[in-house]
Amino acid sequence: MVDKLPVSPSPLLTAPGAVRAPDDSPDAGVAWHHGDPLGEQRSAERSAVVIDRSHRFVLAVAGAERLTWLHTISSQHIAALADGEGAENLSLDVNGRVEHHFVQTDLAGVTWIDTETGRGPDLLSFLTKMVFWAKAEPRDGNELAVLSVIGPDAPAALEGAGAAAPTEPYAAAALAGGGFVRRMPWPTDSSFDLLVPREQLTDWWARLTTAGAAPAGTWAFEALRVAALRPRLGLDTDERTIPHEVRWIGGPAEHGAVHLEKGCYRGQETVARVHNLGKPPRHLVLLHLDGSAEGRPETGDPVTAGGRTVGRVGTVIDHHEFGPIALALIKRSIPIDTELVTGPCAASIDPDSVPTEETVQAGRAAVERLRGR
Structure with missing residues (x-):
């Protein structure tokens, strides 16, 4: 079952040719395509496209102990992330089943996390309940909105829009005026997320399209993701899914979400047992x-x-x-x-x-x- 929450329509749905994703889609509220869904996929593989993913839920964690605290309650080794580094991460239940998948970026004293729209409030609630005495302050971070720029010409489009493209997966750089740009290892080898101030979303879209990134919808993103064998929480997972089943094993260098050489965390026993003894x-x-x-x-x-x-x-x-x-x-x-x-x-x-x-x-x-x- 796909988790969905009511989402306010993106202002980018007014762009010429934008076709809204179906209301029962997990991508409701943003453009499904811009008139040529298959052509948009080809453009993403041959040149550059920009995709509105502003429906993703963003949260922020401040505080001096934010990384060491999050390290103890999640599956990834992120205690020593440097400024401008990131990773994919999971929250597991006590039986090692996947509850949340998220991408995190640590920048300028704040860890930014983006995740599925329907899972975001539950993740924020869980993190808030787990603070106890740690110096960590989770909060809603939806003042930032996500745009994805994909394709071999994406670095040039980013540069033309005023954003330098990081060269390493999960690396991030601050944007003038707020937010940051982050390189991702999927759905293609040249994929970037921009988390921009929500009030600047329309401006960044215009800058990127002017710089050569063609408008594309979530259909293109999803097609490339599926072809790349990258799972999506709530679609390609169910209530029984464990990380080994869906290729989420590995540290940031392996583009995974579960580090196999870190201390205790909820669900670790199942991960270790499958890794060492079973299939x-x-x-x-x-x-x-x-x-x-x-x-x-x-x-x-x-x-x-x-x-x-x-x-x-x-x-x-x-x-x-x-x-x-x-x-x-x-x-x-x-x-x-x-x-x-x-x-x-x-x-x-x-x-x-x-x-x-x-x-x-x-x-x-x-x-x-x-x-x-």
């Missing part, structure tokens, strides 16, 4: 859908093989090159060439999307040695 029960794969079918599956629909449920479908999208595709959580035991069905569509697993599992875990190897094998 995740499901894994995230890319599905190719039968484009001749009437209709498409919906997020949360079962994926079946021979009438037996073997997984759930997540984000479903039309890609400019691959046609209809989807992310899905599939039982790890299902062979790659299994004929699948989801919704009205036949589906097949993209073999290149299946994670390799050739490495023997340290814990499993130790158990085998003790058994004399």
